Amino acid sequence: MKPSVLRCSHVTKRYGDFTALEDLSLEVYEGEIFALLGPNGAGKSTLIHCITGVSKQSEGTIEVLGFDTLRDFRTTRRLVGLVPQEINYDPFFTPMENLMINMGLMGVEPDRERAEDLLRTFALEDKRDAYTRTLSGGMKRRLLIAKALVHQPRLLFLDEPTAGVDVELRRELWQEVEDLRAAGTTIVLTTHYIEEAERLADRIGVIHNGELLLVEGRESLLERHDGRSLEDIFVELIRRADGRHAA
Amino acid sequence: MNRVALKTLFIKEIRRFAKVWMQTVLSPLVTTSLYFLVFGVALGSRLKEISGVPYIQFVVPGLVMMTMVRDSFLNTSSSLFQSKINGTITDLLVAPIGASEILLSYVGAAMCRAVITGSLVLVVALFFTWFPLHSVGWAIFFTLFVPATFGLLGIVSALWAEKFDHLAIFPNFVLLPLAFLGGVFYSIDLLPEPWNAISRLNPLLYMVNGLRFGFLGVADVSPVASAVVVLISFMVMLSVAGIMLQRGYKLRT
Numbered sequence: 001m002k003p004s005v006l007r008c009s010h011v012t013k014r015y016g017d018f019t020a021l022e023d024l025s026l027e028v029y030e031g032e033i034f035a036l037l038g039p040n041g042a043g044k045s046t047l048i049h050c051i052t053g054v055s056k057q058s059e060g061t062i063e064v065l066g067f068d069t070l071r072d073f074r075t076t077r078r079l080v081g082l083v084p085q086e087i088n089y090d091p092f093f094t095p096m097e098n099l100m101i102n103m104g105l106m107g108v109e110p111d112r113e114r115a116e117d118l119l120r121t122f123a124l125e126d127k128r129d130a131y132t133r134t135l136s137g138g139m140k141r142r143l144l145i146a147k148a149l150v151h152q153p154r155l156l157f158l159d160e161p162t163a164g165v166d167v168e169l170r171r172e173l174w175q176e177v178e179d180l181r182a183a184g185t186t187i188v189l190t191t192h193y194i195e196e197a198e199r200l201a202d203r204i205g206v207i208h209n210g211e212l213l214l215v216e217g218r219e220s221l222l223e224r225h226d227g228r229s230l231e232d233i234f235v236e237l238i239r240r241a242d243g244r245h246a247a
Numbered sequence: 248m249n250r251v252a253l254k255t256l257f258i259k260e261i262r263r264f265a266k267v268w269m270q271t272v273l274s275p276l277v278t279t280s281l282y283f284l285v286f287g288v289a290l291g292s293r294l295k296e297i298s299g300v301p302y303i304q305f306v307v308p309g310l311v312m313m314t315m316v317r318d319s320f321l322n323t324s325s326s327l328f329q330s331k332i333n334g335t336i337t338d339l340l341v342a343p344i345g346a347s348e349i350l351l352s353y354v355g356a357a358m359c360r361a362v363i364t365g366s367l368v369l370v371v372a373l374f375f376t377w378f379p380l381h382s383v384g385w386a387i388f389f390t391l392f393v394p395a396t397f398g399l400l401g402i403v404s405a406l407w408a409e410k411f412d413h414l415a416i417f418p419n420f421v422l423l424p425l426a427f428l429g430g431v432f433y434s435i436d437l438l439p440e441p442w443n444a445i446s447r448l449n450p451l452l453y454m455v456n457g458l459r460f461g462f463l464g465v466a467d468v469s470p471v472a473s474a475v476v477v478l479i480s481f482m483v484m485l486s487v488a489g490i491m492l493q494r495g496y497k498l499r500t
Contacts, residue, residue: 015500054340056499074249077343088334092263104255105342147338 002029005155005186006051011060013046013210020046021057022210028155033177033187035201035218037194037234043210044190045085048157052082064155078107081153085160085190087140089132095119095143096128099150106151118146122176138169145176156180158189162196174200194231206234208241253348260356264322271322272364275314279368282310283375286432298434298465303376308459309431311368312393315361316426316454319394320418322357323401328414331405331498340499346492350402350485357398362390378462385470386461392477393454399484406491406498425451435467450476 006028013021021043028034038044049055051062053073062069064076090098099115119125122142127135135143141161148156158177162170170193177200181187191197197204198218205215214221214237218230225233264271287303294302330336339349372378380386400417408414429451435443446452447468457473460466466473492498 052341054337054499056495074343074345077341080341082337082341084334084337086334088337090330090333090335092266093259097262101255101259102338104259105252105338105344107249107251107343109251110255 002031004028005030005065006188007063008047008051009061009063011047011050011057011062013043013050013055014058020210021050023060024207024210024212025060026205026212026215028186028188030154030186031181031184032202033181033189033200034203034205035197036188036190036205036207037192037197038190038207039238040192042207044207045159046210047207048082048159048188048190052080052157053077054082054084078151079154081148081151081156083144083148083156083158083161085163087137087144089135089140089143091131091133093132094127094129095124095132095135095146098132098143099146102147103150108151114150118149122146138165141165141169141173142176145173149180153185155186155188158187160190160192162191162193170196194229194234198230204230206237208238211241213237213241249342249344249348252342252344253352256344256348256352257355260322260326260353261359263326264356264360271318271360272367275318275364276367276371279310279314280371282306283372287375298436298463298467300463300465301376304378304463305434305459305465306432307369307372307376307378308462309429309455310372311365312389312451312455312458313426313431314368315365315390315394316397316451317418317422318364319357319361320397320401320404320422322360323353323398324405324408324414324417325401327353327402327405328408328411331408336498340495346489349492350399350488353402354395354398357401358391358394361394361398365390365394379464380462381464382461382470384461385474386458388474389454389457389461389477392481393458396477396481396484399481399488402488403484403491406488406496409497422451425449426455428452429455430467431455450480453477 004027008024008026011021011024012019024047036044046055050057051069053069056070064079067075069076093101096115096119099118100110103110119128122145124139124142124146127139132143162173177187177189189200201218203215203217204221206213221233222230287306291302296302297305330339404414404417428446429449435446435452438446453468453473453476456466456468457470457477460470
């Protein structure tokens with residue numbers, strides 16, 4: 001088995017009386033694409049936020065390559081990249097400036113050549129000096145991915161990267177994710193699209209009401225369920241969990 | 248300390264206000280020029296002298312201070328609050344930086360903007376009157392520490408604010424009245440009791456008079472008392488802003 005890149009141990013996150021994550025433990029291994037599936041409000045983004053530093057877990061520990069995300073945050077954040085779910089952009093700066101700024105923020109000396117490479121990779125070179133607000137939705141999303149890669153993270157989180165994007169762009173993004181994995185980046189991706197997980201993931205985790213219901217390799221999961229689709233398996237898991245809660 | 252991130256954030260903040268220079272630099276200059284015209288030229292011709300100096304000269308340090316206080320506050324508060332609203336605050340939250348890099352870069356940039364606009368106000372003032380520079384040391388002290396204090400206050404306000412209305416509370420309902428009642432346009436020696444005593448509770452009074460002493464050598468309160476008030480205010484704001492950022496107040500939910 002490949003070495004562990006991410007280890008979450010008994011992670012709980014509470015917002016007042018509401019428990020968003022409940023005693024969640026999970027390991028992600030080097031070089032894999034791990035897809036985290038779950039309905040809205042399941043806790044997918046909360047888990048990613050706790051790992052990347054956007055939020056803090058209430059209990060439990062999270063380690064990235066053996067470093068604690070709270071105690072050694074300066075180290076873990078250099079190892080991790082985040083593509084957030086919501087498109088965000090700084091209206092004051094161009095794509096080129098945004099990439100240069102993000103490099104500096106991540107502790108890497110701003111490197112124009114690296115920024116040019118990223119703009120080329122994500123087909124944004126024509127927009128390098130445009131105001132970011134003038135970019136299309138797809139371009140903004142690609143810029144978000146480029147921003148998350150400026151420091152060449154070992155572990156990349158894609159929080160619903162294809163939400164609300166058209167089929168063509170979705171396929172482009174899938175290709176980019178596969179290219180990144182081929183280049184050695186470990187990827188954790190959250191998605192609503194079962195098809196996306198089916199196509200990209202090596203292993204799949206299903207989360208619901210803050211609990212991890214299942215973690216299994218994609219192939220063994222499909223084999224074990226006698227050729228049933230991943231969508232059927234997912235729906236059954238969620239129903240079973242809801243039934244358990246209702247009981 | 249992540250020096251690369253610190254330098255990047257500082258330059259980014261400078262470029263942010265430079266990109267909208269009409270709003271951040273030119274606009275305060277126009278406002279202050281109008282103050283000079285109304286208070287300095289129109290009223291000044293009737294008031295003649297105050298604290299032994301010509302009235303138009305008397306208002307110069309106060310107007311410089313008022314500009315620096317407002318601009319340093321607005322620089323940090325608007326930048327940080329906009330990041331919260333447009334979601335780019337995530338870039339800061341996931342970066343390998345702590346409270347110290349954020350404080351130093353944001354406050355450093357706010358001080359730069361304040362010094363630039365304050366200097367331009369002085370240049371405008373030269374069109375209306377000359378003025379001495381009594382004590383370079385005191386002038387520099389108040390020019391650095393007061394904008395730093397209000398830059399920190401801007402960070403505190405931006406962290407606390409949840410909507411644009413919240414952000415407008417301080418400049419409109421606190422800063423402006425305190426500045427006008429802080430001796431920018433008059434000496435508190437002209438006020439009867441209890442207003443004179445009440446005025447001495449206003450920290451802006453010490454900041455305005457500190458800079459006035461640096462330039463003109465006259466002040467309602469001693470420069471040492473002013474320096475003590477400024478340093479205490481600075482330390483309080485530094486502690487509050489530092490703790491809020493360290494704890495991720497309203498940031499790391």
